[in-house]
Structure formats: structure tokens, C-alpha cells
Amino acid sequence: MKKAYLFYTLFLAAGMALAYASSQPQDGEGITPPPGGEEPEDALQAFDKMMAVLTHKRCVNCHPAGGRPRQGEDSHYHNFNVQRGADGHGLPALRCGTCHQRENNDYSGVPGAPEWSLAPLSMKWEGLSRVEIARSILDPARNGGRTLEETVHHLTEHELVLWAWEPGVDANGRPREKPPVPKDEYIKAVKVWAEAGAPIPEE
Amino acid sequence: MKISFHINGGAQSVAVDGNTPLLWVIRDMLDLKGTKFGCGKAACGACTIHVDGMAVRSCSYPAKFAEGKNITTIEGLSAGEELHPVQQAWIEEAVPQCGYCQPGFMMATAALLEKAPNPTDQDIDDNIVNICRCATYYRMRKAIHRAAEIKNANS
Numbered sequence: 001m002k003k004a005y006l007f008y009t010l011f012l013a014a015g016m017a018l019a020y021a022s023s024q025p026q027d028g029e030g031i032t033p034p035p036g037g038e039e040p041e042d043a044l045q046a047f048d049k050m051m052a053v054l055t056h057k058r059c060v061n062c063h064p065a066g067g068r069p070r071q072g073e074d075s076h077y078h079n080f081n082v083q084r085g086a087d088g089h090g091l092p093a094l095r096c097g098t099c100h101q102r103e104n105n106d107y108s109g110v111p112g113a114p115e116w117s118l119a120p121l122s123m124k125w126e127g128l129s130r131v132e133i134a135r136s137i138l139d140p141a142r143n144g145g146r147t148l149e150e151t152v153h154h155l156t157e158h159e160l161v162l163w164a165w166e167p168g169v170d171a172n173g174r175p176r177e178k179p180p181v182p183k184d185e186y187i188k189a190v191k192v193w194a195e196a197g198a199p200i201p202e203e
Numbered sequence: 204m205k206i207s208f209h210i211n212g213g214a215q216s217v218a219v220d221g222n223t224p225l226l227w228v229i230r231d232m233l234d235l236k237g238t239k240f241g242c243g244k245a246a247c248g249a250c251t252i253h254v255d256g257m258a259v260r261s262c263s264y265p266a267k268f269a270e271g272k273n274i275t276t277i278e279g280l281s282a283g284e285e286l287h288p289v290q291q292a293w294i295e296e297a298v299p300q301c302g303y304c305q306p307g308f309m310m311a312t313a314a315l316l317e318k319a320p321n322p323t324d325q326d327i328d329d330n331i332v333n334i335c336r337c338a339t340y341y342r343m344r345k346a347i348h349r350a351a352e353i354k355n356a357n358s
Contacts, residue, residue: 091329091330093330095258098245099260101268105263107222108263109244110263
């Protein structure tokens with residue numbers, strides 16, 4: 001009886017927390033995973049939207065599995081044998097900043113954003129399924145020690161991440177392809193998914 | 204907009220559209236013609252300069268980002284009349300053919316030697332990715348090793 005009461009109390013508290021979190025502005029705060037059970041359908045739809053973005057070349061090109069970034073719409077290895085280097089910012093005399101600055105350069109076609117660099121190797125997404133990517137971004141051992149709240153902040157507010165929707169033009173002046181989901185819909189999807197407890201479907 | 208920076212040791216201010224490539228400020232406004240225009244796409248490296256010690260492609264570097272920075276071009280690589288080890292080595296190994304791309308290679312090499320005083324062939328291949336239509340790469344490789352020797356002997 002005592003156990004049942006305790007369970008009911010915890011369940012109620014968790015439900016209230018979830019309802020509270022869902023009602024908050026979309027600032028990434030108040031994220032509280034719900035108790036176990038089936039994932040809400042909207043959370044899974046949100047997962048689909050989010051992963052359509054995270055598996056897009058604008059994201060994966062800089063989350064490579066090895067020591068070399070990818071580039072372009074066909075995700076070829078970065079020209080000039082560009083490499084990750086010890087800190088993810090390139091080699092000693094061939095830094096990312098040798099060519100990439102804080103904003104896109106529409107004259108040269110060189111893309112740019114603050115902190116232009118590769119994701120650490122622990123955050124490699126290249127070659128992973130969307131479920132594997134989702135597990136990776138929730139794993140503090142691989143996501144840079146981020147909590148779910150910090151992960152949401154990174155996914156929805158980091159300027160380098162949001163560059164994907166302002167990718168500029170390439171060396172031939174052609175606009176780069178944007179992710180298949182509009183930015184505001186993606187941000188909303190990430191938050192809906194996280195507020196539902198970040199469910200990962202079985203695939 | 205007004206942009207102030209140090210170039211080759213001296214203070215400088217220019218009034219220019221902030222998105223103008225720094226290359227054109229250097230060549231056309233400051234009349235330092237050693238830095239070359241090659242591709243205009245940060246690919247060939249002919250326009251390489253140093254910004255706060257880092258090798259940078261000036262054709263793709265908006266002038267506005269130079270505010271407050273220390274810039275070095277090929278004209279400022281040497282210390283007065285004393286040649287920089289890279290310049291000395293380039294002469295000893297008779298590296299240039301047409302010479303157009305060489306200032307960019309020399310600036311990239313000088314940046315490399317600050318970070319890797321004894322670069323291996325692999326270090327050179329990985330870090331010096333400029334393009335030379337005369338294909339002077341073999342002589343440049345020798346000159347880079349020679350520049351490292353000179354620099355280490357001087358320090």
C-alpha cells in the first residue's frame with residue numbers, strides 16, 4: 001500500500017512537471033522526462049523532424065567519423081586534404097580560420113560562422129542511423145557531458161548549428177542546400193521531443 | 204567604415220566597405236603588392252598573410268575583421284635588412300620559377316615553422332596546401348627543411 005502510494009505520488013509529480021514544462025516558453029528550460037510508458041505520437045513526429053535535420057549534410061559534414069571533414073552537397077572529403085587536427089580546428093598552419101571566418105563570404109563562397117570547427121570525434125554522426133545519432137546526443141560520455149537541457153540549448157541556439165539555415169553560396173555562387181525542415185519547426189520539434197523525455201523509437 | 208590595425212609593425216587606418224577583401228586593402232590602398240590575387244576563393248593560397256600570427260587567405264577575409272589585429276605581409280616578414288629564414292632558404296634553394304605564388308607559400312611556411320620547428324615531409328604535405336602552377340613543390344620542400352635549419356640555428 002505504501003509502495004503504491006509512493007508510486008502514485010511520484011507519477012502525479014512527474015505528470016505535473018511535464019505539464020508545467022510543456023507550457024513554458026521555448027527556451028529549453030523546464031525539461032523533465034516523463035515516467036515510462038509509450039511515447040506520445042507528437043514526440044515521435046518531432047523526432048522525425050529533428051532527425052531529418054540532424055542527418056542532413058549541413059550537419060553531418062562537420063560530424064565526420066574520421067579525421068577529415070566533408071563538404072559540399074555530395075559530402076566529398078574537404079578539398080586540400082584539410083584535417084581535424086588535435087583540437088578540431090585544423091592543423092597548426094592550416095587552421096579552419098585560415099579560410100573560414102565568423103560569417104559567410106559571398107565573394108569567395110567560403111562559408112563561415114562563429115566557432116567554425118569540427119565536432120569532436122566522440123560526436124561523430126557520419127555512418128550512424130538516426131537512432132544511433134539520437135543515442136549519441138543523449139549520452140554524456142559522447143555528447144561533451146551535456147545534460148538534456150544543455151543538449152537542447154546546443155541544438156537550438158548554437159550559432160554554428162543554426163548556420164545550417166543560412167549556409168550562403170558555394171564557390172560558384174550557387175546557394176547551398178538547407179535542411180529539409182524550416183528552422184522554427186526544427187527548434188520546436190527538438191523541444192517537444194525533449195520535453196516528452198527524449199524518446200527514441202525502436203527501428 | 205573606419206578600420207584600424209597594425210600591419211608590418213606600423214599602425215594603419217583605412218576607410219573602406221567592411222566586406223572588402225583585406226587583400227584589396229593591402230594591395231590597392233596600402234600599395235603592398237607582394238601579396239597576390241590568385242583564385243579569389245581561398246583555394247590557391249597566393250594571398251596568404253598572417254593575422255595575429257595565423258596564416259589567413261586574405262582574398263576571403265573581410266577587412267572589418269582586421270580591426271585591432273596585427274597583420275604581416277611578405278613585405279614585413281623580414282626583420283629590417285635581415286632576411287627571414289624562409290626568405291634565405293628560398294634563395295639558397297632557388298625555389299621560384301615564375302614566382303607569382305611564392306609569397307603565399309613563404310607566408311604559409313613561416314606560419315608552419317612557428318608551430319612546427321622541425322616539420323616532417325608529412326607535416327609539409329598536410330599544412331602547406333597552396334598551389335603552384337610551375338610545380339616548384341620539390342624545391343619548396345627542400346627549402347622548407349632548410350628554413351627550419353636556419354631558424355633553429357638562429358634561435
